[in-house]
Amino acid sequence: MSSSRQVPARMLFQPFAVRMAWRAMVLLLCVLLGACGSLPPFKQMAPTLTLPVDASTPLAKVVAASTPPGEHSGFRLMPLGVYSLDARIELAARAQHTLDLQYYLIADDGAGRLLLRSLKEAALRGVRVRLLVDDLYTASTEQMLLALQDTPNVEVRLFNPFCCARGHLASRFIASAFDLPRLNHRMHNKLFIADGVMAVAGGRNIADEYFTLNIAQNFVDMDALVVGKVVAQLGNIFDDYWNSEEVYPIAQIVRPGRQVPVRDKAFDVSVGMAGPERRIPLPSTDTLGYGPIGEELDAGRMGLLWGEAHAIADPPAKLRFVRPDQAYDASVTKRLWARLMEAEHDIFLTTPYLVPGESGIASLEDVRRRNVKVTLLTNSLAANDEPLVHGGYVRYRVRLLKAGIDLYELSPARTARSERLGMFGKSVGRLHAKTAVVDRREMFIGSANLDPRSATENTELGIVVDSPQLAREMLRIINISKLESAYRLRLAEPGDRIEWLTIDNEKEVILHSEPESTWFQRVYNQTFAPLVPEDLL
Known part of the structure; x- marks a missing residue:
């Protein structure tokens, strides 16, 4: 991760007018540089698609055992934040073939690090991990995401990325001053798919405040655990984004801040790879009376509510x-x-x-x-x-x-x-x-x-x-x-x-x-x- 730079002490005692002139010069320089800032030439990526479902995986077996004859799609609402985070971690831990994720925000905090650790652990087991992140809020996480990309079986891509001056959100916009109409469009989607048979979708990004783990502010939010035919629709939506022109491989955008071994070690330390797995404290039941997802997955059968469902999404080319x-x-x-x-x-x-x-x-x-x-x-x-x-x-x-x-x-x-x-x-x-x-x-x-x-x-x-x-x-x-x-x-x-x-x-x-x-x-x-x-x- 990039570290914040301290302001030299002598700068703190300069007269106000001098400091303002200095900032104006820096701003002007950034704007002038912004005239030259642009994305690298688009490099055609090898398209990858959702893999066929393997009915022998543990998650697929749970879905088969839980699905009544003739039903379309099953749901478990998750209004409680800690239950929703726990569901993602449980699915990542049990996946055997694929994990596909797209998010507007993955923060460098407890929830974000826990998810990134779970993804690396899955990849080391041989699970193919595809992670798509909108580039708006990656200034503090891009080196972690680049380190995750170094893991075998992991590919990380950025949606609608900034070209340069990537250390801070403000500098990104200043350096891209003539590209603001494009950068005003962001990927707000939230989706997590495990082994092509179970998904989590809804309103939550990956940060402490979406799971009632933040001491300053927390969100009342809603996700759903999803199984059945609609998961295939969600997989197709993910593929459309993953292979779209708006998406770039992270290595094509982000410059390494450190040598690969140092960066990978820093990632492992940050997410606690060597330590015991972090346990999310869970109440015995959630707001609707359901127990933790892991207990039902261990039992091989889940209680779900069923209906005919359709996934809908904006086209990734909406920004064009x-x-x-x-x-x-x-x-x-x-x-x-x-x-x-x-x-x-x-x-x-x-x-x-x-x-x-x-x-x-x-x-x-x-x-x-x-x-x-x-x-x-x-x-x-x-x-x-x-x-x-x-x-x-x-x-x-x-x-x-x-x-x-x-x-x-x-x-x-x-x-x-x-x-x-x-x-x-x-x-x-x-x-x-x-x-x-x-x-x-x-x-x-x-x-x-x-x-x-x-x-x-x-x-x-x-x-x-x-x-x-x-x-x-x-x-x-x-x-x-x-x-x-x-x-x-x-x-x-x-x-x-x-x-x-x-x-x-x-x-x-x-x-x-x-x-x-x-x-x-x-x-x-x-x-x-x-x-x-x-x-x-």
Whole structure:
């Protein structure tokens, strides 16, 4: 890994104007260099595809023993972060032939190192590992990923990479100042496939805060363990990305920071290869009453909920579409909106970033005119890690309420007190789950937010399932968040003033300003959010 450089002591005592001039010169130099910064000529990679399923592997045998005759695809929802991380580690430890992963973010922290160790251990057993990572947040992990690439049976590729000045996120953008339209597009997909028969998909990246392991902030999120016919669809989606023009081998982009033996030793030390395997503390059951995945895998049979499922994903070439409408027409977002508009009775949605736009708000108003009940759960200002995006949502909040939509905002304080979706302790709880239930029988789970970035900039992945039983379990989780961890919003009479309602000691409490937010958060949001064009949120 690259180490951070200390600022020389003499620089700290220079007059402010001199320091500012120095920074301006460095910035100008970086911009000038950025004019010459470009990716290396595209080198044709040998395409590799998902391998045929080997029915003799332990995971394949578990799937066969767990599948009732005639069923399409099976699911286990994983609302509890530690259970979701444990599922990935268990699958990596039991895989015998292949592991295919694609992620927007793999952090250099406890969860990231645990996963990378599991991948190396699998590769040393002879498992073919293909790891695809979006290049936005790899400044601190690229040397670790390069070291993992040195392991036999491992190949690591980067999606839409930066060309140069790769040590920091800011320097990457500065050095690519004339390539920003391309770099604004990122791969937001999250997918883990083991032996072609079991997968984990949903909203979680690989970092401590997605698994309630961070002391400062943690996310309320959702993944699903998936088996059956839809896994083959997910494998095809992975292959499309893996072999796309937008993807480069990591060795073609990242320069080695150290000699191979030194880098490999540093990787082994960082992920604890020589030490005992890290155990993830797990409660005896999760929110839905299920035990750890490993226990059922040991028993050779899993309890799953079944339904007809379809995997949907944006094309990896979405970043090359010239017009936003072309990108939207090919998007997961458009297909999700289309299904929502077909609802006959009710819609339940959770999304951390809710910026519906004029067309989206008009569509929601239309379904309400058809007496379809709509319930939305999103982040409050205090819970939102993207305050400018929250400002985009605020533009539509009154219209949502006037349309008769049941609107809820996640409360960090109430989330910490509830503990049913994880032990948040003193950390800030934030919503990150992207889910939907339509007419209490169709469920969506995936990576797409209801905002402009998911619609036209990022690539996304999701699964749509027709299963009343699975929809019922998803609604249980949504209701826990809605009733125990959120504020209900309503319009005060008369006028457009908003009130936030909560229950405290069995008494209804009414709040008249953004709850749990600081003065600075409110002023910042009111001052800067209106200045940001909606298509940039």
